[in-house]
Amino acid sequence: MTEMPAAQLRPSRANALGSGSTIGALPFLVLLLVGVLFPLFGGGYWGVIATRACVYWVLVSGLNLVVGFAGQIAIGWVALLTLGAYTTSILTAGNVMPAFPPYLALAIAAVVGAVFGLIIGLPALRLRTFYFAITTLGFATIVTQVALAWQSVTGGGVGVPGPIFPEPFSSQWGFYYFCFGLAAICTWMTANVAASRFGRALTAIRDAEVAAEASGISKPALLRTVFLFSGTVAAVAGGLFAALQSYITPDAFTLDLSILFFIAILIGGRGSILGPLLGTILLTVLPEFAAPLVAWSTFLYAVLLLVIVLAIPGGIAEILDFKNRRPLESDRAIIPRPDLLARLLGAPANAGALTLEQVALSFGGVHAIEDLDLEIRPGQVHGLIGPNGSGKTTTLNVISGYYAQQRGAVRLNGAALPVFDRHQRAQMRIARTFQTPRIVGSASVLQNVMIGGTIDGEGTFVESLLSLSRHRRDEVMLRDTATLALAAVGLERLAPVRADRLQHSELRFTEIARALMLRPAFLLLDEPAAGLSAEEIRRLGALLLAIAQAGTGVLLVEHHADLIFDICHHVTVLNLGKMLAAGTPAEIRSHREVVNAYLGG
C-alpha cells in the first residue's frame, strides 16, 4: 500500500489537512505564548489561578479521551485526582515509610493512577452508559470516604502536607512553569492521539460502534489503553494539585471538582482538544470574576451543562468550526472512478470462497434462516434477495459475526469462522456496509473513510502519543489510501466536509469507501441502493462490478431487482428464512415461485 504512487491525488490531501495542521495549530500557539509570558503581566493570585488551570488541564486532557472521544460518561474522575494527590503527598511526607523524593513519588503516583484508571474503567467494557456513570460516581464517593477513615495513612480529616518540588520549581512561578510544561506536553500528546487512527477509532466507538467493530477495532483493547493513559495523567495532576494546595484534606476533593472536569469537556465539545482546553480555562477562571457567585458555582455549572446538552450539543468546538458553515454545492454528483480500484485494492488475495453450509438460526419460535447454503466466490457478485423479513440481513449478520448460527457452519476457504468474533472479521478481510449508514457525523468524510483502514496501521498507541515516525508513516499511508478510496467511489471533493452534512446517497458511497480500505477479499453490502436515484444506482452497479472484477467477492443484499439482475453472477432467493431458489439471474427471472412470491408479474 505505501509504495503506491498517489501523487496525482495529493492536492486534495492538503485540502483535507487544512484545519488539522496549519490553521488548527494557531490557537494552541497563541495559548502557548500567553502561557509562557503570563508571569510578566499576571499578579501573585492570578499565578495561583493559572497554575490551577494547568493542573486541571493535565487531568482533563486525559479524561477528554475517555469522555470526549470514546463517549464514556465518566463522572467521578476526581477519584483519580484524590489518589494521585494522596499517593504523592504520603510518599514525600514519609509518615508511613521513609520519605521519597517528590519526582519519584509523582512517578509512583502515575503508576498507581494508571492501575486505578484501568480498574475504574473496566465496567465500561461491559456495562451500559448509565451504569458506568453510576459506578464512577460511586468510586468517587468511596475514595474520599476511605481518605477520611484511614487516619493512620491519610491523616483523616486533618490531612497531610503536599509535596514541595525542589529548585527551580519551588518558587511560585517556577512551579507554574513546571505545571504549564506538563499541561503543554499533555496537550501535544492528546492532540497527537486525536489525529491518529486511535483517536478516530475512539470516535467510531462513540458514534458508530458496530461500524468500528466491522472495521476491526477492538473496543476493550482500545478503551483499556485510554483508561491507563487517562488514569496516569489524572494522578500526576493529583500530585501537582497537592503541591499547589500545600496541604490536602478529603474536603478538597469534592464531587463538584469532578463535575467541573466533566463539564469543561462538554462545554468544549466532544471530539475536540481545543474546545475542552478553553472550557477548562473558562471554568477555572470564571468564579474569580464573580466572587459572590462562588458558592453558586456548581449550580451554575449544572445550568451550563443543561444548556449545552439541550441547545448546543457540539459545544465551543462547534461554534468555532467556521469551515463547516460554508454552504456545500447543491448540485454535486457522485461519479465513481472504477479505474482507480486496481490501485486501491492491489492484487487479488488468495482465491478461497466464503461458504455457508446448512446454516440455521431462530429467534424464539421464529426461524430467521433455515438450512441456508451459500457460496460467495472471489471475483463474483452474489445477489441475495427476498421479501422483507426473509432473513437477508440476518444472513449478513451471521457472516460478519453479530449473530451466532445455531446449526451449520460459515467457512472461509474451508476453515470455520469463529462465532461472535466481530472485530476479527476485518483481519480476514471481510468488510461490510450497513442498512442505515453508520458514520461518525462529527468527523470529516476523509476521517470516516480512514477509520476503515485502522487495522493496517503499524504504530502503537505510545508511538502515536509521541508522534514517532511509524505513527507519521501510518497517517500518511492511511490518508493517501483513503483519498484514493474516496476518489474511486466519486466523493473526493467532499473529503474535508463533516460527514453529517452529506446526503443519504453520499453516506452510502462513504460506507463503501470505508469498507474498501480493508482491501476486502469479501465485501458484504446491506441494501446499498436504498434511497439512491436511478442514475446513482446505475453508477453503483458499475462500481460494484468493478470491485468484483478486481478480485473481491461481493455479497449484495438488495431489493432493486434491476440492479441484482444487471450485475450479479449468481442469485439466491430467500423467503421466510428458507432458500426459495438459487441460480444465475436468467434462471431466477424465469423461476415461477420466485416470480409469484417476490418479483410479481
Next chain:
Amino acid sequence: MVESIVLSGVAIGCIYGLIGVTYNVMFSASRVFSFTAGTLGMLGGVLGSLFIVRMGMPVVVGFLLVLAVGVLFGIVTEIVAVRPVLKSLDQHLYVLSTLALALMVQQFTAIEWGTESRPFPRLFDIARGRFDQQFWLPMLACAAVIVSLELLYRHTLIGRAFLAIAEDTYAARALGLPERSLRMASYALAGVIGALAGFAGGEMLLAFFGNAPLLTFYGFVPVALGGMGNNRGSVVAGLLLGLFQQTANFLVGGIFASVAVFTVFIIVLLARPEGLAGAALQRRV
C-alpha cells in the same frame, strides 16, 4: 444486636427499594434512567423537615405538600430533562440532562438549606425500641407502594396503559395511547414514590442534601441487580442490599461497609451485566 441489624437493614433496604422503584417507573415510561431518583428521596427528607419542623405545619399537611413537590419535580424532570433528548435516545444525552437537573436541585438545597444534617420530625410519638417508627415507616411505605402499584397495573385502565407503553412504545402509540401524557403521569408517579421514600426514611437518613447522590447510587444498585423495570426485583434486591450494608456496617465499620457494597455491586454487575433477575438484551444491527 442481630435484631437491630435486621430491623435497620430491612428499613433502609425498603428505602433503597423504593428509590429503585422510582427509577423503574421513569424507565418504563421513557427508557431513561434519571439521576433525579435520589434527588427526590433527598427532597422528601429535607422538605418534610422544612414544612413540619421549621414552618410548623401539621404532619398531614406537610406530608401532602412533600408529595405535591414530588409530583411537580417529576413533571419538571420530564419536561426539562427528558422530553427534549428522547429523540436521540442512543446518544445518551439523558444521562447528562438529568444529571444537570439533579445537581441543580442538590446545590440549591445545599445553599438554601445548609450542608449539615438536620433532624427530621417524629411523626407519631408512640413506641420506641424495636417498634420505633423509624423502622416501620419505611416498611409501611414500601408495602403500600408495592400493593398500590400492583393494583394500579392490574386493575385500572391507566395502569394497563402504563404497561403497554413500557412493553412497546411504538405499538402503544399506534394504538392511540396518549404517550406523552402517560409519560408525564409516570414521572409524576415516580415523583410521589421518590418523595415518599425520602419522607418515610427521614428519621434514619435525616434532612441532608448529601442524601441525593447517596440515594442515587444505593437506589440504583437494586435496579441493576433486580433487573430494569422489575419492581418486585428492585424491592427484594433493595432489602438484600440494606441487610448486607447493615451487617457490613456492624462487622467492619461504616466506611468500609460502603467499600464492601461497592465492590460487591461491581463484581456482580461484571459477572451478570443484565442483573441477577434480568435477561440479556439482544443487540440489533
